[in-house]
Amino acid sequence: MTTISHNWAEHVAFGASAVHFPTSVAELQQIVRSATKLRVVGARHSFNAIADTSGALISLHNLPRSIEIDAASKTVRIDAGVTYAELSPVLDAAGWALFNLPSIPDFTVVGAVSTATHGSGDGNxxxxxxxxxxxxxxxxxxxxxxxxxxxxxxxxxxxLGALGVVTALTLDLVPRFDIYQNVYHHLPFDTVVDNFDALMGSAYSVSLFTHWQGDIVDQAWLKHRAPNPPAPFFGGRAAPGESSPVWNKEPYGTTAQLGVPGTWYDRLPHARIGAIPAVGYEFQSEYFVSRANAPAAMRALKAVQDKLHPALVVSEVRSVAADTGWLSTNAGADSIGFHFSLERDWTSVKAALLVIETALAPFAPRPHWGKLFVMPAREVMSRYPRLGDFHALATRLDPTGKFRNAFVDEFVFGA
Ligand SMILES: Cc1cc2nc3c(=O)[nH]c(=O)nc-3n(C[C@H](O)[C@H](O)[C@H](O)COP(=O)(O)OP(=O)(O)OC[C@H]3O[C@@H](n4cnc5c(N)ncnc54)[C@H](O)[C@@H]3O)c2cc1C
Incomplete structure (x- = not known):
């Protein structure tokens, strides 16, 4: 790779004056020492300007790839250019797995963890x-x-890339496992909301897909660790064939369904390795509310569903367990993510995001760090009780703000 000019969706033109492609960590250290403003970019799949900078960009794409499994500690050490698509088959062949994956495997692992990227599952x-x-x-x-x-x-x-350049990660492993994916269609909305906890907890990973029209939830995608013979599911019926997350679309590149077992990395994402084009065709947004508020948040979104069109392509509802990350969108409480795939038209998308944010406001939503939102910075910052600790850490490791950009200045430092 020799140049980078845009994000994956091609609507954020990077303003960087130069792009560096170091081929060794020593070269990377030299670039960092001599720069005044820098930002690292991963696979460019974020939808906002989080990876941009007015200084120089660094891509680790040309660094050597290494994947070192340590069976004794059940961990793998990877270099920072590695993507989930590269890592997963290697782990699987050695008898190991990651506990979960995002909807597509194309991100660098570092880029994904830097923005709290998630899959679904009450226990995940x-x-x-x-x-x-x-x-x-x-x-x-x-x-x-x-x-x-x-x-x-x-x-x-x-x-969010604000502490420096991550050159390697050590990740926990679990023994490899199979997943059986089943899809159900047309679940009555009230049944879903009235049984929300039971429904979201009914498989290892559960995703609801809907285009918020009428009194139904279009689909439930269940990823089980054991066979799950089709039967009526909360008022929904087993899909008669392979489904696409977008209702009434051909299932292009989706991971296999109909209960056919497959290895973890070929079922936990919705898209197969290599299925997603290198250039984006949509915008995305996502908001997290605490699990306890999710049924009310579902009803609040339903009340404004007509206003989400024409911007909305499809919405996905996923479950993420609580953690302790200071900037984690899932910190402190189990949460539900309300994701929106949107048409590439900023005017209608902006209007839809205002509607969504207003509807979810009573539930203090946290926007996904790597997706689109219109919420003012003071609101975003108010959602993170450990923000002051993060400021202190960032200032200690980066006293001159070398790794800060306009996005981090605005939404993390309130500058
Ligand atoms: C089609 C599509 C599907 C998606 N599905 C999901 C999903 O299922 N779940 C979900 O939560 N999100 C999803 N996302 C969002 C995506 O996971 C995030 O935007 C993620 O950050 C992208 O990773 P990346 O490698 O492209 O990182 P980039 O977008 O390139 O960078 C993201 C951040 O990571 C930082 N960074 C990257 N590399 C380094 C490094 N080496 N050191 C320090 N900082 C670094 C960057 O500076 C930036 O702040 C999806 C996005 C797309 C386009």
Whole structure:
């Protein structure tokens, strides 16, 4: 790779004056030492300007890839350019797995954990929770390792690129496992909301897909660890064939359904490895509310469902268990993420986001760090009780704000 100019969705043109592609950690350290403003970019899949900078961008794409499994400690050490698509088959072949994956496997693992990327499952925390240690080039150019249990650890994993350049991660592993995916159609909305906890807890990972029209939830996608013979499911009927997350669309590139067993990395995401194009075709937004508020939040969104169109393509509802990350969108309480895939039209998207944020306001939503939102910075910042600790950590590791950009200045520092 020799240049980078846009994010994946191609609506954020990076303002960086230069893009560096170091081929060794030593070269990376030298670039960091001599720069005044820098930002690292991963696979560019974030939908806002979180990865942009007025200084220079660094991509770790040309660094050597390494994946070192340590069976004794049940961990894997990876370099920071590795994507879930590259990592998962290697782990699987060696008898190991990650506990969960996002909807597509194309992100770098570091880029994903930096923004608290998640899958679904009542017992599954976001993907940052699998990080056991990270290696970081800080603003001085020095290498620092931060391990689980260290005082700074909860502030260092989900750090939005604001602490330095992560060069390697150590991730927890679990023994490899199979998943059986079943899809159900047309669940009555009231049945879903009245039985929300039972429904979301009915499989290892549950996603609801809906386009918020009428009195139904379009689909429930269940990912089980054991066979799950089709039967009526909360008023929904078993899908007669393979489904797409978007109602009435052909299931292009989706992971296999109909209860056919498959390995974890070919069922936990909704899209198969290699199925998603290299250039984006949609916008995305997502908000997290505490699990206890989710049924009321479902009703609040239903009350405004007609106003979500024409911007809305499809919405996904997922469950994420609580964690302790200072900037985690799932910190402190089990949460439900309300995701919205949106047409590429900023005027109608902005109007829809205002409607969504107003509807969810009573539930103090936290926006996904890597997706689109219109909420003022003071509201975003008010959702993070440990923000002051993060400020102190960032200022200690990066006293001149080398790794801060306009997004971090606005939404993390309130500047
Ligand atoms: C089609 C699609 C589907 C998606 N599905 C999901 C989903 O299922 N669940 C979900 O939660 N999100 C989802 N997202 C959002 C996505 O997970 C996040 O935007 C994620 O951060 C993208 O990872 P990336 O490698 O592209 O990172 P980038 O977007 O390139 O960067 C994200 C952040 O990580 C920082 N960063 C990257 N590399 C490093 C490094 N080496 N050191 C320090 N900081 C670094 C960047 O500075 C930036 O702040 C989806 C996005 C798309 C486009």
């Amino acid at each position: 925390r976001n993907l940052a929770s699998s990080v056991a240690a990270l290696e970081l080039v800080t603003a001085s150019g020095d290498l620092l390792t931060i391990r689980r249990g260290d005082a700074d650890f909860d502030g260092a994993v989900i750090a």
